[in-house]
Amino acid sequence: MSNISVQLPKYEILDEETNFDFIFKIIIIGDSCVGKSCLTLRACRNEFESCYTSTVGYDFFKMDIKIHDKKINLQIWDTCGQEKFRSLISNFYRNSSLAIIVYSIDNQNSYNNIGEWLNEIRKLTNPDIKIFLIGNKSDLVNLRKISKEKAKFFCDENGIDYFTETSAKSGENVEITFVYAAYLLMKESIKQNNKNIRNVSEDRTNSHISFNFVEDEPSNLILDGSSTNDKSKCCLS
Numbered sequence: 001m002s003n004i005s006v007q008l009p010k011y012e013i014l015d016e017e018t019n020f021d022f023i024f025k026i027i028i029i030g031d032s033c034v035g036k037s038c039l040t041l042r043a044c045r046n047e048f049e050s051c052y053t054s055t056v057g058y059d060f061f062k063m064d065i066k067i068h069d070k071k072i073n074l075q076i077w078d079t080c081g082q083e084k085f086r087s088l089i090s091n092f093y094r095n096s097s098l099a100i101i102v103y104s105i106d107n108q109n110s111y112n113n114i115g116e117w118l119n120e121i122r123k124l125t126n127p128d129i130k131i132f133l134i135g136n137k138s139d140l141v142n143l144r145k146i147s148k149e150k151a152k153f154f155c156d157e158n159g160i161d162y163f164t165e166t167s168a169k170s171g172e173n174v175e176i177t178f179v180y181a182a183y184l185l186m187k188e189s190i191k192q193n194n195k196n197i198r199n200v201s202e203d204r205t206n207s208h209i210s211f212n213f214v215e216d217e218p219s220n221l222i223l224d225g226s227s228t229n230d231k232s233k234c235c236l237s
């Protein structure tokens, strides 16, 4: 995985929005105690919880972001990592646009189990789903067990779309990771939409029915000089 730095477009975190141009479902998975709930809490409410309370089943959060003039609603499902709830959370994989697998950089087992989480995703979701890998607790520098390079190599080998390290405690990389998720999903959605419109257009042309395809709005959504244009694989660092 090449180490491309992501230049995000201008964005704004929204409060109390109701009308959205895009709604995406994101599922957060990974072993117990890696910081999934804390990451979600930091992204959605800018809070940190230092006491550990295991999630029972799942929690639902939302994050609303404006990128250019488009309003995006991220529906974030924070799941529990405990084995006994696995069959329950498998129901939540459906219709997800993005799965974020979280491990903790100080916890070797949580890293070793990424393969299992990947298998779950591939078994239970659609093939187009985007997959991010996050190494959380990057503030625990002296306890680090997993190097960034090792994790990046794993991502290259396993077709993971994006990797970064975060700290839910300090907030490092948290907001921008979710903003990047929104940006990537919006771009994909626009691309897919254009393809569908084109297909309809071609079908109609073939049957000699005139159809005016207006590509104007989506193709104007070129996001500020991002080096990630059409490259879904990248790293923030």
Ligand code: GTP
Pocket (backbone or CB within 6 Å): 030, 031, 032, 033, 034, 035, 036, 037, 038, 039, 049, 050, 051, 052, 053, 054, 055, 056, 079, 080, 081, 082, 136, 137, 138, 139, 140, 166, 167, 168, 169, 170
């Ligand atoms: P389950 O609900 O059991 O699946 O756990 P989880 O992955 O949601 O973990 P949770 O967010 O509850 O965090 C577990 C513990 O790690 C808590 O004590 C947090 O305070 C701590 N923690 C979470 N993120 C960080 C971080 O970035 N840095 C540090 N130092 N601690 C963190």
